Amino acid sequence: MTARIARALISVSDKSGMIEFAKALHDKGVEILSTGGSAKAIEAAGIPVKEVAAHTGFPEIMDGRVKTLHPKIHGGLLGRRSVESHMQAMTDNDITPIDLLAVNLYPFEETVAKGADYDTCIENIDIGGPGMIRSAAKNHESVTVIVDPADYDRVIAEMGDNDGATTYETRRALAAKAYARTGAYDAAISTWFAGQLGETFPQRLNVSGELKQTLRYGENPHQQAAFYTNGKNRPGVATATQLQGKELSFNNLNDTDAAFELVSEFAEKPAVAIIKHANPCGVAEGDTLIDAYHKALSCDPVSAFGGIIAVNRTLDAQTAEEIAKLFAEVVIAPDADDAAKAVLAAKKNLRVLITGGMADPEGEDMTLRSLAGGYLLQNRDAGRVKREELKVVTKRAPSDQELDDLLFAFRVGKHVKSNAIVYVKDGKTVGIGAGQMSRVDSSRIAAWKAEEAGKNAGEDALRTAGSVVSSDAFFPFADGLLAAVKAGATAVIQPGGSMRDQEVIDAADENNIAMVFTGMRHFRH
Known part of the structure; x- marks a missing residue:
């Protein structure tokens, strides 16, 4: 079941790809509605656009807090085209259908991550955006909703294949993605509020993550698995750039996290940790990184075979040459110089991860573990005994x-x-x-x-x-x-x-x- 797009509403915080998308819609004869900065940018690009205020007959008020919260917007998104009474209500109230909604939300998560003050964070809580997204997603029978600029090309291509329409399968998939986005957004807000109130354990726990990688399998081949990131900037496997090597497995990720968290305990001297099955088989400090590596390896070189190697300094060529003599699954480091990269490049299957920094061993992050029917939540073990x-x-x-x-x-x-x-x-x-x-x-x-x-x-x-x-x-x-x-x-x-x-x-x-x-x-x- 296809649904033709005649009218679109674009109101985005992230404007990447917006102009190209708006132009493609216009070229297909789609009328474009927009708000604020989005409307100005579209107009400046020479693309016809109608301000939402002109469409509703009601101005933006309260510093833009109220602009899309109007029956002509939500009625245009929610009206079921297949229900006669809905269509009659739209006619009676001069409501025109809105067939496509492209919205991404005020950057609340980014604002919090930058350490903004309370009032700034509050002003970056989007109200109209989530409301429109939920309306459009509910009515995906007729309305196409886009919350990610990465989906612009997909929609334009499908319109090209279907005489300006999208398929039901695509609309349903985009609706699911839309609800996942508003759910994660609300989770971020509620988590931030809990922190402002000093609630370590709020009455309701909201957990969200973004898919980073679908894995070949879990701990064992008969288990399905995926890797999600939580938006935190703690250096480690979630933030690392993989320079080379095979795709990381479930066990690789788990063990590499254990290795990097362990080696991050040591900052005073060069240190190396070698991990196998989430347990260390050798850890050492040294005057140089290669010295620390040799000491760590000597503890249990048999178990180190096929292990994970983590270092707390920029990886140098001399140390890389020694590591290359051992069969290892992963090497993780805050950085590596060009010579070290060249050495390890010869071992094409070896996964090399660069984190850009070390994890804070005393950081007050939370850890989550699932149980049958529930979760265990606790502070990370940041305890450290001083002399x-x-x-x-x-x-x-x-x-x-x-x-x-x-x-x-x-x-x-x-x-x-x-x-x-x-x-x-x-x-x-x-x-x-x-x-x-x-x-x-x-x-x-x-x-x-x-x-x-x-x-x-x-x-x-x-x-x-x-x-x-x-x-x-x-x-x-x-x-x-x-x-x-x-x-x-x-x-x-x-x-x-x-x-x-x-x-x-x-x-x-x-x-x-x-x-x-x-x-x-x-x-x-």
């Missing part, structure tokens, strides 16, 4: 080097699936135990992996000898700490707070282990 906040609970206090490594280990542990145990020595991880049901098992696994990596590298000494160890939550019993002692650890960082804290402290003292409490845990599920 002066540590509480020494053992007879021996840690040395300055141990303190540096303890804080490093605790930051890494924040990004390891619970139960999480992390061994660190000289600014690099030497053993990581993740995702175990028992904390003592995580401790043993981390030590075992460190031992295996050392053997494979031809080392005689235990890598964990002289290391420090971090636990993301308290040791419920002394056995987890004793496993670390057996591995050769000399200092421990943990939140504390167990009913058996004293038992664990006593075990540390008996083994001349230094231990500090953070008072903060970092569960990651």
Whole structure:
């Protein structure tokens, strides 16, 4: 079922492509109505246009707040052409049909993102635009509605194929897109209002996103998936530019996000994080990026195969050459110099992402997780323990080097699936135990992996000898700490707070282990 377009109303904030669209409509004999700046621009281009005020016989008032809120506009959009009583009402009230509506809304989201004041944000809440869009979309049986300039060419081409008309399939698809846009717009406004009122958890949660990529499949091939962005400017996978490589998969995106969030914890020195299945298999700081890379890779080079590599500095050619020796799925960096890009370009399947900056590890963003029948909403884990906040609970206090490594280990542990145990020595991880049901098992696994990596590298000494160890939550019993002692650890960082804290402290003292409490845990599920 086609619907011919004889009259169009154009009222857009984003004027990209508007003049070309208006000219194409005019060339097809369409009468054009418009408002304000849109009308002036169309007229200046030499295209006949009729102001909405002239069409309605009612002037724009209240600084333009009231201009399209009129029966001649909404009646022209809502009147059902197939219903005789509707058409009679239009005739009786001198209402002419409007067959196409092209509207995009006041830039509310952009205004908020720029940090505008309260009154400016309020004035950028569009009223007439969403009203017209909803009217036109409801009556998509007869009316074509466009909210995205990217659809101008599609509509003009279809009119060319159908003697000035559009098809029902196109009108319905555009109507769905229109309601999605007004829904997202209202969600942005309600979220902003909640923030102005200091409501972290409003009575109704409105979530919106824009499709960035339809994925080949989800975690597994039998699952469908897509990637949506939420309009936030936090550097990472959502804002990154992909320079090369295959299309990113669901698992690539998830793991790359984990890698970049982890490496963003470190700003003082060059740092590298290597991730596999959302857990780190090596993290290190160094005097140079290549130094940090070699240290990170040495922790668990077997698991690093096919992993994600994240760096916190501009990627240089020397580091890129070393990365190119390893099979990796993704490399993500704030930037890369031309020489590094040239090196990695030889590995055509390797995905290379440039973010333009590092994520703020202490940013107060929210995270959302779906459950059957609902959602869990919480602040991002932006907690960070400072050196002066540590509480020494053992007879021996840690040395300055141990303190540096303890804080490093605790930051890494924040990004390891619970139960999480992390061994660190000289600014690099030497053993990581993740995702175990028992904390003592995580401790043993981390030590075992460190031992295996050392053997494979031809080392005689235990890598964990002289290391420090971090636990993301308290040791419920002394056995987890004793496993670390057996591995050769000399200092421990943990939140504390167990009913058996004293038992664990006593075990540390008996083994001349230094231990500090953070008072903060970092569960990651």
